[in-house]
Amino acid sequence: MTATSTSRSANQMWGGRFAEGPNAIMQAINASIGFDKRLYAQDIAGSRAHAAMLAATGILTNKDAEAIGEGLLTVLSEIEAGNFQFRVELEDIHLNVESRLTEIVGEAGKRLHTARSRNDQVAVDFRLWVRDQCDAAVAGLTALMQAFVAQAEAGADWVMPGFTHLQTAQPVTWGHHMMAYVEMFARDRSRFEDARRRMNECPLGAAALAGTGFPIDRHMTAQALGFDRPTANSLDSVSDRDFALEFLAASSICAMHLSRFAEELVIWSSAQFRFVRLSDKWTTGSSIMPQKKNPDAAELLRAKIGRILGATVALFTVMKGLPLTYSKDMQEDKEQVFDAADTLMLGLAAMTGMVADMTANRAQLAAAASSGFSTATDLADWLVRELGLPFREAHHVTGRLVAMAEAKGCDLPDLSLAEMQTAYPGIRDDVFGVLGVENSIRSRMSYGGTAPDQVRAQVARWKALLV
Ligand code: ARG
Numbered sequence: 179m180t181a182t183s184t185s186r187s188a189n190q191m192w193g194g195r196f197a198e199g200p201n202a203i204m205q206a207i208n209a210s211i212g213f214d215k216r217l218y219a220q221d222i223a224g225s226r227a228h229a230a231m232l233a234a235t236g237i238l239t240n241k242d243a244e245a246i247g248e249g250l251l252t253v254l255s256e257i258e259a260g261n262f263q264f265r266v267e268l269e270d271i272h273l274n275v276e277s278r279l280t281e282i283v284g285e286a287g288k289r290l291h292t293a294r295s296r297n298d299q300v301a302v303d304f305r306l307w308v309r310d311q312c313d314a315a316v317a318g319l320t321a322l323m324q325a326f327v328a329q330a331e332a333g334a335d336w337v338m339p340g341f342t343h344l345q346t347a348q349p350v351t352w353g354h355h356m357m358a359y360v361e362m363f364a365r366d367r368s369r370f371e372d373a374r375r376r377m378n379e380c381p382l383g384a385a386a387l388a389g390t391g392f393p394i395d396r397h398m399t400a401q402a403l404g405f406d407r408p409t410a411n412s413l414d415s416v417s418d419r420d421f422a423l424e425f426l427a428a429s430s431i432c433a434m435h436l437s438r439f440a441e442e443l444v445i446w447s448s449a450q451f452r453f454v455r456l457s458d459k460w461t462t463g464s465s466i467m468p469q470k471k472n473p474d475a476a477e478l479l480r481a482k483i484g485r486i487l488g489a490t491v492a493l494f495t496v497m498k499g500l501p502l503t504y505s506k507d508m509q510e511d512k513e514q515v516f517d518a519a520d521t522l523m524l525g526l527a528a529m530t531g532m533v534a535d536m537t538a539n540r541a542q543l544a545a546a547a548s549s550g551f552s553t554a555t556d557l558a559d560w561l562v563r564e565l566g567l568p569f570r571e572a573h574h575v576t577g578r579l580v581a582m583a584e585a586k587g588c589d590l591p592d593l594s595l596a597e598m599q600t601a602y603p604g605i606r607d608d609v610f611g612v613l614g615v616e617n618s619i620r621s622r623m624s625y626g627g628t629a630p631d632q633v634r635a636q637v638a639r640w641k642a643l644l645v
Contacts, residue, residue, distance in 0.1 A: 209266045209269050210270045211265070212266070215274070216516060217304065217307055218254070218271055220307050221303045224403065225276075228290070228293075229243045232289075232293065234395065235398075237393065238289055249282045294382065295386035297384070297387060298381050298415060299382070301382075302380060302381050306403065308422055309374055311515075311519045312370045313374070315526070316370050323363050323367070326356045326533055327637055327641060330354075333353050334637060336538060336540050337350070337548075337615045337619055338352050338543035338547050339550060348553075348622075350619065350628040351633055353634075357637065359435070360636075363435060365431075369427075377425075378406045379400070379407055380396065380409060381415035381418070382396070382403070383412075384416050387502075416503045416504045417508075422493060423497065426515060426518055427490060429518050430483070430487045432522060433521070433522060436525050436529055437480045437483045440529070443476040443532065451542075453539055453543055453546070456476070460528070461473055461475070475532055485521050486521055489518040496511065544615070551589065551590055553618045557576045557590060565605070579593060595609075
């Protein structure tokens with residue numbers, strides 16, 4: 179079709195006002211059926227609830243409402259069987275379903291749109307869809323947390339280096355590191371639960387924007403669709419997309435968390451670190467370098483945040499500055515949320531698989547834990563505790579000992595007592611007891627610290643919460 183060609187006939191839903199159909203390019207920019215067909219199940223559920231309510235309030239006859247309810251189920255099965263003809267000239271999922279319904283049930287189908295508008299219809303469809311995605315995210319996060327807890331339980335007392343600035347800081351345990359992610363993903367999970375609670379109000383019945391003169395029962399439709407209550411302001415109901423933005427915001431934070439562990443896996447699985455071995459199931463080989471085992475899934479997870487955060491920024495930009503109430507701009511909400519949701523669910527599943535299948539290299543973790551002067555803080559603490567030095571001075575003495583070991587090319591426990599005493603004469607033989615990493619981790623007994631007993635307590639707490 180050329181830029182000037184038009185559809186032969188005016189739209190069957192509002193053709194009364196129009197002498198000719200839309201320009202083909204107008205149709206291309208205007209139609210959303212290409213993507214909003216994903217809302218078919220929600221659209222049909224919303225329409226069935228609406229029709230039942232119209233009958234209960236005497237706005238429609240029972241006979242018409244029954245025909246509509248049955249007809250909608252036929253449409254549903256046609257779509258699910260893949261023999262529904264989606265028509266671009268019918269713009270979106272709402273008009274496609276209604277038009278087919280009318281073909282099937284005749285006159286009654288034309289009565290379905292009484293006391294509603296596509297504005298409240300799309301608002302309710304999309305809320306139902308996003309609500310399901312919140313539930314899917316909660317389930318996906320629960321599985322991921324379980325995978326981390328299993329890793330933590332196995333390695334509650336395996337020592338590894340803890341890092342700040344990606345420089346060796348203090349020894350920690352593998353279990354403690356795994357449980358850090360459980361905390362992060364638990365916050366994500368609560369964000370999805372929280373967003374779901376807030377979005378669980380039904381906008382159906384707000385009609386175009388002002389409500390309706392028909393004696394509808396909004397509480398009835400809200401209840402039928404599993405909402406807690408109807409929304410309280412019709413203008414807000416059709417113009418609000420906060421629920422989608424909250425879903426995207428929660429998804430962005432979650433994807434950021436995924437990207438952080440993904441980055442750790444990339445580093446840890448390298449030949450230089452060898453902290454973990456990723457399973458063959460989650461890696462790829464190189465077509466030229468036979469030795470390679472690339473952490474592609476982790477790299478992709480590190481990158482996926484880009485799409486999800488991009489969707490978030492896109493929808494914020496769409497919504498920013500829109501006057502009340504509905505504007506067609508808002509049709510641009512769906513593709514962003516669809517893509518972000520698909521990306522997030524795939525990412526959660528991939529990360530869960532990778533975490534469940536990865537193997538920690540316990541020996542390498544332990545070797546790395548005792549290098550890099552990781553127990554320097556334990557030494558400083560010993561000087562404070564045993565010799566009564568002020569911490570600042572203890573820090574200084576320890577710094578001198580680290581410099582000494584560095585110059586000798588050895589670790590702190592390799593210095594002799596005589597060498598230590600050159601830095602501070604009062605140092606005694608029992609200092610060597612605190613220089614081992616095992617001792618170091620066991621001493622970190624403060625609540626939430628890395629001591630294996632603390633880690634085991636957190637594992638037990640989460641195991642009970644995650645059933
Ligand atoms: N396809 C539209 C959307 O996704 C449905 C609502 C259209 N409403 C309207 N008044 N044109 O936003």
